[in-house]
Amino acid sequence: MGKGLDAEIKRTRRFEVLEEEVHLAILRTAAVLEHAFGQALKPFGITQTQYNVLRILRGAGPGGLCRNEIATRLIRPVPDVTRLLDRLTDMDLTGRQRRDTDRRLVRTEITTAGLELLARLDAPMAAIHRHRLAHIPPGTLRALADALTLVRQGDSA
Numbered sequence: 001m002g003k004g005l006d007a008e009i010k011r012t013r014r015f016e017v018l019e020e021e022v023h024l025a026i027l028r029t030a031a032v033l034e035h036a037f038g039q040a041l042k043p044f045g046i047t048q049t050q051y052n053v054l055r056i057l058r059g060a061g062p063g064g065l066c067r068n069e070i071a072t073r074l075i076r077p078v079p080d081v082t083r084l085l086d087r088l089t090d091m092d093l094t095g096r097q098r099r100d101t102d103r104r105l106v107r108t109e110i111t112t113a114g115l116e117l118l119a120r121l122d123a124p125m126a127a128i129h130r131h132r133l134a135h136i137p138p139g140t141l142r143a144l145a146d147a148l149t150l151v152r153q154g155d156s157a
Contacts (some may be wrong), residue, residue: 026151036128044117049078050088054118057110064097064109087132093117 005011005025010047013141015021055074057064064075072079078084085108088094093114096106110118133141 001149033132040124040128053088054093054110054114058118064107066105066107
């Protein structure tokens with residue numbers, strides 16, 4: 001196995017609490033992955049959160065979603081979803097529509113330009129996943145995904 005977190009962050013003392021080491025390892029891993037994705041998205045002029053919204057809307061289909069539905073599906077919550085959606089609309093990657101039945105309900109839909117951008121990003125993003133994770137056996141990846149689910153559910157257990 002490669003060098004551990006101690007060596008990566010040049011820590012001279014061992015962690016006294018395993019949970020602290022795991023927590024920092026998760027944060028360090030997330031930072032490495034986020035950097036790779038951020039670099040891949042930079043030439044396309046969008047952020048990781050904007051990319052996340054576009055993927056959410058592509059998955060939602062032609063009916064789109066309201067702001068609150070998008071907010072609950074984000075990987076990383078943001079304080080101002082409305083402004084995030086405004087920026088995507090200004091970039092012509094999303095559009096908004098009020099429904100005739102309830103004028104208060106505004107749904108955001110991905111545009112053709114948004115779908116085309118995601119189509120161009122699908123292969124590079126998949127390549128990052130493969131580059132970072134393909135060397136890990138599928139059973140280990142499944143165990144890791146399951147363990148991280150337990151971490152996220154810790155407060156509700």
